[in-house]
Amino acid sequence: MKSTNSKNIFEIRYVKLAFDSVSIYRNLLEDEVIKNLRNLISYIDMEKINIGYTANMYNDFFFKLVNSGYCSLQEYIMDKVIFNENPFSMKAENKELKKKNDVIKEAAKNDLRNLCCIAKLTSTDVKESVLKYISDSKLKHVVERLPEWKTELDFQGINSPGYVRDIKEKIYNSGSWDECVDDIQDFHNHYGCGIFARYRAFMWEHIEGKGCFKGIENPDPIDLSDLIGYEREHQIVIENTLQFLNGFFANNVLLHGDRGTGKSSTVKAILNKYYTQGLRMIELPKSYLVDFPNIIRKLKNRPEKFIIFIDDLVFGDDEESYTALKSILEGGLENKSSNIIIYATSNRRHLVKEYFNERMMSSYSGSEGEVHEGDSVQEKLSLADRFGINVVFVSPDKNKYLQIVDGIAERRKLNIDKDTLHREALKWELWYNGRSARTARQFVDWIEGHNIIEKNNIN
Structure with a gap:
């Protein structure tokens, strides 16, 4: 077994020291991929290694890297840095950092320098460090054939919002990552940190009995311009959202009305329009409404603005979540936070189911039933009124339905005679789900595909 030359010892020890010197970003050392790489580097630095054990450690690290969805170590660590929650990123998010002479910021700069050194470690660097210990040519060949991770990044292929790609590109093209500390601070200042x-x-959602936020990798990309025919309704929601984002009083909003009119799509499109201004959205299933106080505690000190989105809202008369929502809307001691509002959708104006026999009981003086039954009926009917704004979405008439069809077809640049388009659209709504914005979109989906098939003589 041969000893390593002085240059190689220095390089491996330098990388190991870079790991050991991380302070502000220290929680990254517990990340599974980074932890495996650190263990591998520490083992090689011991200078007396077992080649089989080393190969196992190398492949464990490589498997965890690619299994996490990355082929580039540099991109992986870069992502972890950008989205890490630590004293530097959280203070930057809350605009509590000075541009210069800040102790935490200086420590972060040192970490960024060290993490850059680690991230730029290549497969060849590691293999050459191991090969110095091996004299057997066959064993050398095995080490040389170990898999390799990428060293170059294709920013066009990165599936991230534009502002994330921008900061990644700045970091990647810098001589050392500490040069980008101001850019990273500005990133957190504008877009937050962590998830x-x-x-x-x-x-x-609930995992092992505990509520938590699950980030959605690819949210619905719907745009408000895709939702044709409900511009007035959209404007009401837009104005309320802008008040909210600008720090003024804003209302909880109930979007209700006929099915297929774009209520849920409107809420999602609002997020896509304003997320770069700090808007975030959390979809809360009705069954978890009782978790709302817990959600408040997790969000109330964040600088972002949050819409809690409750889709397809309707209650049975004995559901616990009905009482929870009533308490939320009325405002309890802990249910008030200026960075949170609720947007809910429903096909019903009255959110709690009411039965005819309840109204009959309220006018009947028999011994069974509630004494003040009328009060309970009114309470059920008034739940929707506890939302500050009610926006009604109604099914389109014939002319509006055809306008929606025309608008969608025009946006997709479909070259179809208008008379034919209208004739087929009216047939479609008779055959299927009646007139609605959803039906119009489904029809255009069908006729677009149908025309492509006919044009290309596809059987």
Whole structure:
């Protein structure tokens, strides 16, 4: 077994020291991929290694890297840096950092320098460090054939919002990452840190009995311009959202009305329009409304603005979540936060189911039933009124339905005679789901595909 030359010892020890010197970003050392790489480097630095054990450690690291969706170590660590929650990123998010002479910022600069050194480590660097210990040519050949990770990044192929690609490109093209500390600070200042910088849309779900935010990688890309025929309704929601984003009083909003009219799509499109201004959205299933106080505690000190989105809202008369929503809308001691509002959709104006026998009981003085049954009926009917703004979406008449069809067809640049388009659109709404914006879109989907098939004589 041969000892390593002095240059190689210095390089490996330098990378190991870079790991050991991380302070502000220290929680990254517990990341599974980075932890495996650190263990591998530490083992090689011991200078007396078992080649089989080393190969196993190398492949464990490589597997965890590619299994996490990355083929580039540099991109992986860069992403972890950009979206990490630490004293530097959280203070930057809350605009509490000075541009210069800040102790935390200086420590972050040192970390960025060290993390840059680690991220630029190549497969060849690691293999050459191992090969110095091996004299057997066959064993050398095995090490040389170990898999390699990428060193170059294709920014066009990165599936991230434009502002994320921009900061990645700045970091990647810098001589050393500490040169970008002001850019990273500005990024957190504008877009936040942690999962609220990485994602704009979330689901609230339960894992092992605990509620948590799950980021949505590819949220619905719907744009308000795609939703034709409901501009007045959209404007009401837009104005309320802008008040909210600008720090003024804003209302909880209930979007209700006929099915297929674009209520849910409107809310999603609002997020896509304003997420670069700090808007985030959390979809909260009705069954988890009782978790709202917990959600408040997690969000109330964040600088971002949050829409809690409750889709397709309707209650049975004995559901616990009905009482929870009523409490939320009325405002309890902990249910008030200036950075949170609720947008809900429903096909019903009255959100709690009411039965005819309840109204009959309220006028009947028998011994069964509630004494003040009329009060309960009114309470059920008034739940929707607790939303500050009610926006009604109604099914289009014939002319409006055809206008929506025309608008969608025009946006897709379909070259179809208008008379034919209208004739087929009217047939479609008779055969299928009646007139609605959803039916119009489904029809255009069909006729677009149908024309392509006919044009290309596809059987």
